[in-house]
Structures are given as structure tokens and as C-alpha cells.
Amino acid sequence: MINxxxxxxxxxxLEPLKSLSVKGYAITLNGEVFDFTELQPGYQLxxxxxxxxxxxxxxxxxxxxxxxxxxxxxxxxxxxxxxxRFPESVTVTAAGPVEIPTDHPAQPPVTPTVEDNHGLLxxxxxxx
Numbered sequence: 001m002i003n004x005x006x007x008x009x010x011x012x013x014l015e016p017l018k019s020l021s022v023k024g025y026a027i028t029l030n031g032e033v034f035d036f037t038e039l040q041p042g043y044q045l046x047x048x049x050x051x052x053x054x055x056x057x058x059x060x061x062x063x064x065x066x067x068x069x070x071x072x073x074x075x076x077x078x079x080x081x082x083x084x085r086f087p088e089s090v091t092v093t094a095a096g097p098v099e100i101p102t103d104h105p106a107q108p109p110v111t112p113t114v115e116d117n118h119g120l121l122x123x124x125x126x127x128x
């Protein structure tokens with residue numbers, strides 16, 4: 001089992017998190033595999049030892065065998081919803097792809113339209 005906490009950051013220059021999948025204790029981010037299989041229960045691996053900017057904190061293996069990681073999640077502020085800005089943690093119990101909160105962009109803002117006839121001209125025409 002893996003607990004994934006997303007760490008959102010507004011950025012248009014960082015590579016977005018496009019794909020995330022899990023198989024055992026191996027996490028694949030945008031095609032790059034990070035295997036935590038050797039991390040023993042009760043131990044942790046510091047972020048600098050993971051050697052990837054995708055991980056923003058240490059990886060921790062609980063005594064129960066649950067791996068916990070925090071993954072960087074760059075997003076575009078112009079299309080971000082609250083689900084992207086404040087993503088929920090994910091607990092992965094089966095191998096396969098993991099849904100990324102950035103898959104659900106906000107709809108563009110609605111621009112109000114101005115009506116051509118506000119009724120003023122028709123009222124004035126009736127007065128004459």
C-alpha cells in the first residue's frame with residue numbers, strides 16, 4: 001500500500017505531472033521509475049537520497065509496510081480548480097495508474113454579454 005500526498009505548486013515553467021502509476025513499491029512518474037522496494041519497515045529515505053525533484057519530502061515505510069511519499073504537482077493557475085490547488089491524498093492498494101488531480105481543469109470564466117436593447121429606446125419611441 002502506498003499513501004501519496006500531492007504538493008501543488010503554481011508554475012508554467014515546471015514539467016507537469018502527466019502520468020503516475022504504481023506497481024508494488026515502484027512509483028512511475030512521467031515514465032521515470034522510482035523503486036522503494038528496498039526500503040525496510042520503520043525506515044525512511046531522505047528526499048535528497050531519492051535524487052528526484054518530483055519528491056518533496058522523505059519517503060517513509062511504516063512498520064505495517066505502508067509507503068508514504070509526497071509528490072510535486074505543478075499546475076497552471078489559469079485553469080486550476082480547488083481540487084488542483086488543494087488535492088486530496090491518495091491511498092493506492094492495487095497496481096495501475098493513479099488519477100492525478102490536474103486531469104480536471106476548471107472551465108474558462110464566463111464573460112457576461114451586454115444586451116443591445118435595454119428597453120429605453122422603445123419606451124422613448126412610444127412617447128412620441
